[in-house]
Amino acid sequence: MKIYFAPLEGVTDEIYRRVHFECFGGPDKYFIPFISPTQHFTFSSREQKAMSPEENKGIPVVPQVLTKNPEHFCEMAARLKEFGYTEVNLNAGCPSGTVTAKGKGSGMLRDKCALRAFLDEVFLHCPLPVSVKTRIGFESADEWNELISIYKDYPFSDIILHMRTREEFYKGRPHIELVENAMDAFSCPVVYNGDVFYQEDAEDVSTRFPALSGLMLGRGLVANPAFARVLKGGKPATKEELKRFHDRLYRRYLEAWPKNAVIGHMCEIMVYMSCMYVNPHKLLKTLRKTKELAAYEDAAERIFTETPLRDDPGFDLMVLKK
Numbered sequence: 001m002k003i004y005f006a007p008l009e010g011v012t013d014e015i016y017r018r019v020h021f022e023c024f025g026g027p028d029k030y031f032i033p034f035i036s037p038t039q040h041f042t043f044s045s046r047e048q049k050a051m052s053p054e055e056n057k058g059i060p061v062v063p064q065v066l067t068k069n070p071e072h073f074c075e076m077a078a079r080l081k082e083f084g085y086t087e088v089n090l091n092a093g094c095p096s097g098t099v100t101a102k103g104k105g106s107g108m109l110r111d112k113c114a115l116r117a118f119l120d121e122v123f124l125h126c127p128l129p130v131s132v133k134t135r136i137g138f139e140s141a142d143e144w145n146e147l148i149s150i151y152k153d154y155p156f157s158d159i160i161l162h163m164r165t166r167e168e169f170y171k172g173r174p175h176i177e178l179v180e181n182a183m184d185a186f187s188c189p190v191v192y193n194g195d196v197f198y199q200e201d202a203e204d205v206s207t208r209f210p211a212l213s214g215l216m217l218g219r220g221l222v223a224n225p226a227f228a229r230v231l232k233g234g235k236p237a238t239k240e241e242l243k244r245f246h247d248r249l250y251r252r253y254l255e256a257w258p259k260n261a262v263i264g265h266m267c268e269i270m271v272y273m274s275c276m277y278v279n280p281h282k283l284l285k286t287l288r289k290t291k292e293l294a295a296y297e298d299a300a301e302r303i304f305t306e307t308p309l310r311d312d313p314g315f316d317l318m319v320l321k322k
């Protein structure tokens with residue numbers, strides 16, 4: 001079973017991916033959060049860094065493209081091929097209103113004829129193998145069979161399924177039972193994504209659908225950076241490893257970013273990673289109030305040294321609401 005690191009815009013940037021790869025590894029592929037080509041192919045500095053061959057050297061990364069324009073997609077793929085990438089991923093899942101209003105991301109699922117026309121063009125001209133990360137409908141899961149009948153006509157290198165509709169964003173449980181329809185119809189590798197937070201979630205999905213070629217992990221892997229390694233038979237994270245991971249991340253961000261941005265960003269990552277610890281809430285609260293580097297370092301140190309690790313680490317959605 002392959003394990004992929006999901007793209008998480010604002011979290012799994014090039015610094016995070018490299019430090020994760022160095023300290024834990026485990027994922028067979030790290031997906032780069034979406035790059036959105038414009039008419040003139042000008043990119044934000046985030047996007048330039050994200051796709052830079054230097055920044056990604058030695059790491060098995062897959063760039064993801066967000067567009068509804070097949071020419072832009074293929075032109076982008078040609079550039080990525082020149083950079084040395086060997087696969088390009090289509091984002092057909094982003095639920096954000098500003099994205100879907102332009103017919104991109106999961107907005108592509110609304111107009112099924114346009115989706116087919118897009119894929120026809122892409123598979124005629126794209127110079128790289130194409131994978132897709134898709135939701136199962138725009139408004140309703142009833143759209144899934146029609147989407148399957150479209151996707152099954154194209155030779156995707158992977159079809160990654162996030163089993164929710166756009167309407168559902170990340171709420172409620174994924175429609176896992178509808179994976180069955182996809183397994184029956186698709187001849188290309190199928191990867192499951194969504195709410196795999198504990199080892200037993202991964203076991204449930206893979207036992208239920210043994211023909212899946214892999215699992216894509218997002219929030220569960222940010223919470224427990226050793227999760228992919230564990231699912232591949234490796235050892236769980238130790239306290240020392242988590243501290244080393246944190247310290248290296250923190251140092252690399254400080255080298256690249258302004259100090260205030262680093263504190264905010266590290267707090268965001270620590271909220272996820274707090275799921276590794278028994279009752280970290282008080283210390284986490286202190287950490288999130290810090291404004292100065294010294295105070296941040298002190299509060300982080302206390303989490304790493306004073307809080308015991310949980311026996312059954314896994315992402316808990318409630319931490320994002322606290």
Ligand SMILES: Cc1cc2nc3c(=O)[nH]c(=O)nc-3n(C[C@H](O)[C@H](O)[C@H](O)COP(=O)(O)O)c2cc1C
Binds near residue numbers: 064
């Ligand atoms: C903060 C955040 C940023 C995300 N950015 C992207 C993105 O750039 N591209 C994408 O395809 N999905 C993106 N996603 C969706 C995730 O890749 C993934 O599908 C989702 O988190 C569900 O998987 P999980 O339950 O394992 O976290 C994002 C999700 C979150 C929470």
